[in-house]
Amino acid sequence: MGATGILAGLLSTSPFHDSGWRLAILLGMISGPLAVLAISGQMPLIQVPVSTPMLVVGGFIVGIGVTYSSGCTSGHGVCGVARLSRRSIVATAVFMIATGLTVYAVRHLWGA
């Protein structure tokens, strides 16, 4: 299970008995940049070359996509591929190509 599965489980309407560990993992993840800050003295670099409307549109589209595909870069791309899951290998190939084509379209065809 990856980031999508952990987050999606927390958004469940039914009172899930296993939401405790999901919340614990999420808190751990959020502590990651703070741990890096504590160790190195610098917050991890986040540069966002994307406008706010495009962030909203992109985020919404990502949410729809990962719900239908049941996973993202961590779930399919790392966990699934490492288990040699056929579904995950196909999903990873598809989203890597789709991302590459989208970046090409946005940066080179629209000339943004």
Place this chain on the structure above:
Amino acid sequence: MRLITSYFIGLIFGIGISISGMANPAKVLNFFDIAGTWDPSLIFVMGGAVAVAFIGYRIVFLRKTPVFDAGFQLPTNTRLDVRLIAGSAVFGIGWGISGFCPGGALPALGTGRIEVLIFVAALIAGILAARGLIAFGGARLLSGKT
């Protein structure tokens, strides 16, 4: 004990994502911009993560049961359906537009940056909208109106 372990699993993931640059949209978008300002370094992040997880899974599955549970919970679906492929393509479009993926954005919340918060809010809205669509489609199928 389970909660403490979960916290540290998340923490290790969050530190890895932070150090590797997977939480940085500019770096992620450059990784995909082969025709432009290409920065191939993230291939080592994904390749490294898969290699470590591959070996890790081999070691873990030597056990009959996990430490904190009665049995391993693994996906059993093996079908390559439209939902998987279309969903992955849609995810890729969103990732290409925003530069954030869920595994990058959730740890990045810790930086307190407003852009991350905006992305995660939209991400959650998208997940809930897709669930609504799936539930609606399922209800229509059950009622016989296709």
